[in-house]
Amino acid sequence: MTPTVAVLVGSLRAGSINRTLAHALGKLAEGTLAFDFVEIGDLPHYNDDLWQDGKGPAPVERFKAQLARADAVLLVTPEYNRAVPGVLCNAFDWGSRPYGRSSWDNKPAACCGASPGAIGTAAAQVHLKAQMVTLGMVPMGKPEFYLAFKADQFAADGRVTDDSTRGFLQGFVNAFAAHVERLRPH
């Protein structure tokens, strides 16, 4: 069966280049990995008091159920002030609780990101990879993925129009699929 990948995008804005990137990766993964986009914008700010008898608010329960169904996790995120956007860190915190019932444990995972600037989220991903390990995910180390985004690399429907960019994205997808397969329980 095709493994399901929970995809979290670290930007909430409608015109997000990282959401465009995530959809382009999803198209290239068709038949190999099934992308399931996970909403994180409706999660409240993390507050331990919001757990009632081990249950969180409705968006948190939906979020954790979606992660439980996933075989792997893909994080596609911008860099904010050389760090990981707060909305994504907030999602990490909800997923990590209640204590002993983390949604992240042993999930094969990968991260990538795009920015209009030259370093393409590299600074944020240094923090992000450390967080992924702390949370108990098993991140793919290589290939690294930092994209200096140019609008003419992508069509409106998510197709990658630039051959070199498409080759780079396809290589990342293939490596991630192999990483997920290697860690799959048999």
Ligand SMILES: Cc1cc2nc3c(=O)[nH]c(=O)nc-3n(C[C@H](O)[C@H](O)[C@H](O)COP(=O)(O)O)c2cc1C
């Ligand atoms: C609060 C904030 C902080 C930012 N900090 C960085 C940064 O540290 N490095 C960077 O390359 N771009 C930075 N940017 C620019 C983002 O890369 C750019 O807005 C990008 O389009 C955001 O991703 P999105 O299109 O997926 O929302 C920042 C943008 C915002 C709004």
